[in-house]
Amino acid sequence: MDVQAVGSALIRSGQILLDRSAVSAVSRWTQAIAEADGVCVVRLSPGVDPCELTQELRDQGYRASPNHVLTGQPLFFGGPASRPFPTGEIRASLGRERSGVRVALLDTGVAAHPWWAKSRWYGSLGEAAADAVEGEQAGHGTFIAGLLLRRAPEAGLQVIRVLDGDGSGDEARLLRALHRLRGERAPQVVNLSLGGHTFDDQPSPLLADAVGALPDTVVVACAGNTASDRPFWPAALPGVIGVGALDAAEQRRAAFSGHGPWVDAWARGEWLASSFLSTGDFSGYATWSGTSFAAALVSGAIAAGAADAPVREAAAAVLGDRQIPDLGALVTARL
Structure with a gap:
């Protein structure tokens, strides 16, 4: 599928x-x-600029967005966040989903x-939720799953594949996945190690709407x-x-990390060890770095707290625990 650069x-x-209300426009x-799943993907006639049309529609009050490409955030110019490294076996004692919390x-x-x-x-996952075995970010989801469960060992996971093996996806796929999470069985926590x-x-107003439609879920x-x-x-x-x-x-702050007043929490993102694929030099375990994995630690901490309190109270407690000067809330790894 063709990708177009607009600025960066x-x-x-x-x-x-x-959304459906704008189709006739x-x-x-x-x-x-x-x-599908509450999202309309429109393929435009040749020569129509998606960004210009988006702005025109928004000026008219419609909810519209170009189909932004999202990635699992490799660091392509090198450094510890660029790729995983093999490591030896890691022993972990994980529970049997006794908390009732789902991530x-x-x-x-x-x-x-x-x-x-x-x-x-x-055991309930289908083939469509299996991790990719080829690509620059194959194993990304498996690595995150291990971090989540080591932090919240009695939680269960709900897995939806929205990225390919190179860590690439788009806004349409994410919107559809978020739409499928709505309802009485919405998870307590959603982890998005992508963007x-x-x-x-x-x-994106559509992405903001999708998050807002999960009022009892912490994203x-x-x-x-x-x-x-x-x-x-x-x-x-x-x-x-x-x-x-x-x-x-x-x-x-890790040198590679995004930062600014829009960042709410901070967690270790360098040289974390977790579960991985069994392929090539890897025997099921790896070390890796990136904000993807810092986010997983925060999601896991909130999920662990949600076993004993409403999830938003658990999130407030996690973010109010400790502060780092000039950065904000610190969430320790505790692996």
């Missing part, structure tokens, strides 16, 4: 996202339209692993490995807990 944001070429520019993990999927081989949540910039540095997202204070979405959305990465000593 990436969008799907010739696509725009709408774009009929003269529409080549094809697909609707939705929207990522590359989750692979088979000894840590959760007997869990109910993994990107928008064409105008403003929040946690990574601040991005951008080393920048430019807003990174969905972490910068109001109502989302944006998480930046600290160094291994949990003392300073």
